[in-house]
Amino acid sequence: MLKQGDGMIEQDENIDERPREKFIPQRTIGTAADRARRNLNAKLSNPLAGYSHAELRKQGRAFAMMHEMGDQADIRVFELGAVLAQSPEQFEDVAGLTPQEKEVLRHEFTHRWSQPWKMYAVIALCSLSAAVQGMDETVVNGAQIWYKHQFDIASEAYRDTWLVGLVNAAPYLCCAFVGCWLTVPFNHWFGRRGTIFITCCFSAIACLWQGFVSTWWSMFVARFALGFGIGPKSATVPIYAAETAPPAIRGALVMQWQMWTAFGIMLGYAADLIFYQVEDPVGIVGLNWRLMMASAMFPAMVVCCFVFACPESPRWYMSKKQYYRAYQSICTLRHHKIQAARDLYYMHTLLEAENSMKLGQHKLLELITVPRNRRAMLASEIVMFMQQFCGVNVIAYYSSEIFLEANFSPPAALAASLGWGVINWLFAIPAIYTIDTFGRRNLLLTTFPLMALAMFFTGFSFWIPETSHSARIGCIALGTYLFGAVYSPGEGPVPFTYSAEAYPLYVRSYGMALATATTWFFNFVLGVSWPSLRNAFTAQGGFAWYAGWCIVGWWLVLLFMPETKNKTLEELDQVFSVPTRFHARYGLRQIPYFFKRYLLRKDVRPEILYEREIQPAQDAGFNP
Template sequence: MSGKLGTMIEHEQTATAPAPGKFVPQRTFGTAAERARRNINAKLSNPLAGFSHADLRKQGRNFAIAHEIGDESDIRAFELGAVLAQSPERYATVAGLTTQEKEVLRREFAHRWSQPWTMYAVIALCSLSAAVQGMDETVVNGAQIWYKHQFGIADDSPRSTWLVGLVNSAPYLCCAVVGSWLTVPFNHWFGRRGTIFLTCCFSAIACLWQGFVSTWWAMFVARFALGFGIGPKSATVPIYAAETAPPAIRGALVMQWQMWTAFGIMLGYAADLMFFKVADTPAIVGLNWRCMMASAMFPALVVCCFVFACPESPRWYMSQKQYYRAYQSMCTLRHHKMQAARDLYYMHTLLEAENSMKLGQNKLLELITVPRNRRAMLASEIVMFTQQFCGVNVIAYYSSEIFLEANFSPAAALGASLGWGMINWLFAIPAIYTIDTFGRRNLLLCTFPLLALSMFFTGFSFWIPEETSHTARIACIALGTYLFGIVYSPGEGPVPFTYSAEAYPLYVRSYGMALATATTWFFNFLLGVTWPSLRSAFTAQGGFAWYGSWNLVGWWLVLLFLPETKGKTLEELDQVFSVSTCFHAQYGLRQIPYCVKRYLLRRDVRPETLWEREDAAPAQDLGYNA
């Protein structure tokens, strides 16, 4: 292994553990099975490490010939591509490249957003799919102002408050118990594009269906069906983006899922405001809210119309043993066939490494039984849980109701919700930069206290007497929700999905992501179904204070149990998550006096190093280890 741990590493068979603070090679400890798993993870970090250029050329040529990929020029591309895949940034040291080919490879890193039009089509597809997701979630925000009266569930009785919550949160119940778990079979049967097409069809049909219902239970059924569109799509689109994007922009492209979901959330609020004044006809009651609910079908239809104009994921083709089609697809996504051959051959080596893993145990069980995986699961579940229990979807789903309770007019309530949606989107944009510079853990530790303060401020603002200061009351409530959106968007918004996608070893990553996705949708459902009753029982002040308190709990959970994953390769992450949970918690507690001494008392103190590498890190992490 390339690093050393400054930790007490948990192990089953060693009687004594090293004292904290000593740097001990990780390979010293662990059972044979654990060492085998660590070797697998190291192999996945770069399966081509250690081969000479001559060996790699031979491997690339044999791969192209064995799978009957192209002509002699394509075979040459695979010969050189296999060499380039070992260290993409060291293209200048590869013999046999022409001046033109070197210039293409240089531009890939110097001008990383210079891509073929098909790559931009994929980016547009992923962005629109995320917008579909956001709009599906928030058109109900304004529509519920009217449909709950029409369905006879608008009073403050326990039955009505629970039914309103159940109807609004029905899609997320479906996602948690069924939808998210359909990701694997849908992707296997239909591919990435097919899954996106199918889920957008589900979304469009369910959204239209919602506009024609006349009872609360019919709305519940329609919205539950919407979960079949939301669940698999939320997992498939980031996978599709990661598998098609060049390494230099892969992280930024996958990160944009959250940003464009926020854009879709804003579109949902805009649609609510747009159809607010639509009048009923003699034959239709509630035409305004019906138009709001049905409007979310339009971005889904746009995705359905052009999804098959984009190439299928080359990795999916390779998993189906369709190597030539994978190569054709990759060629449309890169400027030069040399780049296509390089990335395709690297995918092939990773797939071979995955297929060779026979550890003799169910991978779902390995999430729990293997200490390294268990710690990754604990960290992933923490960020997914706190993403919901920070209270964001109280505002996303019920902001119009909250503003009405603050005595906003219906139009003003919808306008204030639109303002929150715009803030949520705009402040998600900086996260593309800060998540890789400031770090995942640091973002959460800095923003959780501010999220708590925003929640407390919003809730306590309801105590401002309306009779004496109506304007101040309205302004403070709106300000509190807006401040929450400003702090949430670069922190708890983008971190959970990014963190969960990188924390797990590759051989159990799909299972870990399925669990993480199901977790966030389950707690999303729990928050949505309980808020109306929570607000009725404890008032708005108590409801906001409840979620403000959970932000403080989240801060402690992150401090104690969440290792930083910024800028680390798979091999390094394998070591980071080999630090015992107890020792990391002690390390987190020691960070409190360090921060007090350095930032408050302004003392010159050095931060504690949890672990460090023996050798220098590579000059540039281009994403090939992701």
């Protein structure tokens, strides 16, 4: 398998018998600055590696006394916490732990979802914030059936189709160019809880505002303001979840964002259906669609009411040098002080390592100029772009219009949209398991062809004659449902998860800001262009257009997206050190391997890209 020594890696000859291309991982060559970055990344992978237990105890004691963490009992738990932070799973080997403390730590690994009620409150807060996000996105789906007629933009004229698209996509225009980039200053000034509170206030006010507008341009302004709620919240909630959760459930909790966003999308469709039958009283026109648009304010108001009942992120407190408040916060999120001291000390060491990363240029430039970061950015941008251009939000935002065009009645169109929302949510649940077992790359390579087939099937179903009414509407609904079923475990959860782990920690916040801005920008492009695209291409051509993009996405993933499943920071440095052209050739070679292994049933072994032989630097001759 893997053998390392003197900076070299040797391949086991039994893995693959054909001749290999040879390369040097970027971590073995480069400028002094490159080597400094690689050393810092390695340090971040485990900043406590190499210390003895005695040294760690001394460090933990000094940390507790310097920041006045409490009495002698608290100093003792920090001494032990520093040792546990080095290898949490090896608690049985740590001298000085009481039987009760060992039982608490043992219980943590065997019953990972047994948490204090404050931790469950944080989970509820993050889930409900995600539901706010989803509902903000989809209540417009049903409301546009009515308000575009009231605003006199319902014709098939070129101007009107673009205005409908512009109004619907306004929040994502704000997210791409303003909202997402407010994440860093909002978090710096107000903390995680404060940012969630402010963004949910924006969402609630904007949703209520949408219920009172009377022109298309005032609806555009209200929905543009909604982007100030959607943008920073979409980046802050996963960060808050990651910083408060214990290690055993951190990945699963961060994954909840996508699943409960899908739940909120379903709630938006349900609200459309609930308020459909509301009739206009005297003096009010369009009460039904106004209630649909305003209904999304209620989950946002619930979040605002209890967000401050949850503790602030301990990591944020430490970034403000408020160490004792950080300790108080994390103690409410753990069963025992020994767990709190362990996790807080590890956060402290990571924060100190990150603060030491002063490499002489802006971190946004580091995303482009450093080859390892540039490859991570390429892969992240591909999955974020394809999350939109696979066509999912054509269905999310316009499914009611699509079903009406297929000759559904308005109630049937809203009910069919709700059915799609239910499927989108239910099929997101298995991704909590499959994303870490089947892998990010494999999920996308499996689901992109299926998404393309579902899109082709949906579009071609519009050619079924209207005389065959039941077959026509059944096939169109089936095509959209099949698309939702294969999208939800693949392109739904993978992009945010992948982007959050592909970048090194010292540029991760900037990489995530770029990633979220990318997905919201192309969300805007898709939302604003669909009405005109449908008129120009017809429904058949419009769905085929996005089916074609699903095929393009499959090739992009195959060639340029490395797998990141279950890899440490140090291992990710190796993965993203593979030159792009080597990875592209490796991806192409996977095609004949698949046919031989799974279709021809031959006994062939997979090629392991990251265990290749290494040539001296002068023989590599490549430019990243």
